[in-house]
Amino acid sequence: MIAAALARLPAPSIALWSERAAPASARFVEAFDVRVEDAAALAEIVAGIERTPLAATALVQLLRLGASLDVHSALVAESLVYSMLQAGPEFAAWLDAQPVSDAVESEPGPAVVAIREAARLVLELNRPRSHNAFSAEMRDALCEALAVAAADPGITEVVVSGRGPSFSSGGDLREFGTFADPATAHMIRSTRNAGRMLADLADRVTARVHGACIGAGVELPAFAARVEAKPDAYFELPELSMGLVPGAGGTASIPRRIGRQRTALMALTGRRVDAATALAWGLVDAIV
Numbered sequence: 001m002i003a004a005a006l007a008r009l010p011a012p013s014i015a016l017w018s019e020r021a022a023p024a025s026a027r028f029v030e031a032f033d034v035r036v037e038d039a040a041a042l043a044e045i046v047a048g049i050e051r052t053p054l055a056a057t058a059l060v061q062l063l064r065l066g067a068s069l070d071v072h073s074a075l076v077a078e079s080l081v082y083s084m085l086q087a088g089p090e091f092a093a094w095l096d097a098q099p100v101s102d103a104v105e106s107e108p109g110p111a112v113v114a115i116r117e118a119a120r121l122v123l124e125l126n127r128p129r130s131h132n133a134f135s136a137e138m139r140d141a142l143c144e145a146l147a148v149a150a151a152d153p154g155i156t157e158v159v160v161s162g163r164g165p166s167f168s169s170g171g172d173l174r175e176f177g178t179f180a181d182p183a184t185a186h187m188i189r190s191t192r193n194a195g196r197m198l199a200d201l202a203d204r205v206t207a208r209v210h211g212a213c214i215g216a217g218v219e220l221p222a223f224a225a226r227v228e229a230k231p232d233a234y235f236e237l238p239e240l241s242m243g244l245v246p247g248a249g250g251t252a253s254i255p256r257r258i259g260r261q262r263t264a265l266m267a268l269t270g271r272r273v274d275a276a277t278a279l280a281w282g283l284v285d286a287i288v
Helices: 002-008 023-029 039-051 053-066 071-086 089-097 136-151 182-191 194-204 260-269 275-281
Strands: 014-016 034-036 112-117 120-125 157-162 205-209 212-214 226-229 234-236
Touching (some): 034 260, 053 071, 053 260, 071 089, 112 136, 157 194
Parallel strands (some): 014 034, 212 234
Antiparallel strands (some): 112 120
């Protein structure tokens, strides 16, 4: 009865609970959106919710719904919620607060370098000066390369990595707010969705990550059957601070690795997760 009430609650629910508590209470705690073990962590989450309450509520509702959906339906739900928030006041306020971006010199070469090695296809994100910010150009190039793997059964392994100091610093902030309208943005995500393609190819995909793995930089690798991280890798979901939810597939991919509550913890706080913690949680499969 309480679980059903929590599932309908139009706000995030937080359980203050420790592993030292009575084991019988563990199942009850699973019904909450997020679990913390101390007052400091509770305050951190509450502060995140208070900054962007609309996005925070949309996030937990999306994660609740996603738990009952297949990965492709969860991606559709995520895109719809993301588009809704793109038209909301919290995202507008974040956009208004951003400084005008200086012109940035374009980087040479393709946004994604594809290398065929017999039955292996190696895909390297190739915008190192921007820490491989996930731009529309990079999204389209990655989708094109993944389409090759999907069409060729002779490709039995796909390895995705990033050149430069980071795997990916997440969405290219210079492009935020440049969408024509939320409906068109949803259609673009429906037709050019690297997360969906990675989910379809997951059994063949290994992601090798290092440095900053932020936003799309953690959301996309989480679809892979195997994720290998360098010791310097760290992971963040900063979208709530912008009045958004993860939009590169993270609400579909990350809960399938670390569960709904830890996904909510990352998103509601924007907390940095180091490689050792990511391994303990199952966000990555090995530190190499």
